[in-house]
Amino acid sequence: MADCIKCPKCSSTDCGKIIYGFPPYWLFERAEAGEIKLGGCVILDDSPDHFCRNCGYEWKEGSHDD
Numbered sequence: 001m002a003d004c005i006k007c008p009k010c011s012s013t014d015c016g017k018i019i020y021g022f023p024p025y026w027l028f029e030r031a032e033a034g035e036i037k038l039g040g041c042v043i044l045d046d047s048p049d050h051f052c053r054n055c056g057y058e059w060k061e062g063s064h065d066d
């Protein structure tokens, strides 16, 4: 895992990514395992892309790589 994410709320590093769009099969499996979360097909500008397994908080990382 290249990215090290920390929950802004509880500082837990037990976080996962929220994946948008239509997920391939392996993503379903990872979502089942609680590794990632599926956000659906619609992504908004301020849609959260990370979630915390510890407190359930969802947030958007300030990544502007465009």
Ligand SMILES: [Zn+2]
Pocket: 007, 008, 009, 010, 011, 012, 052, 053, 054, 055, 056, 057
């Ligand atoms: Zn948290």
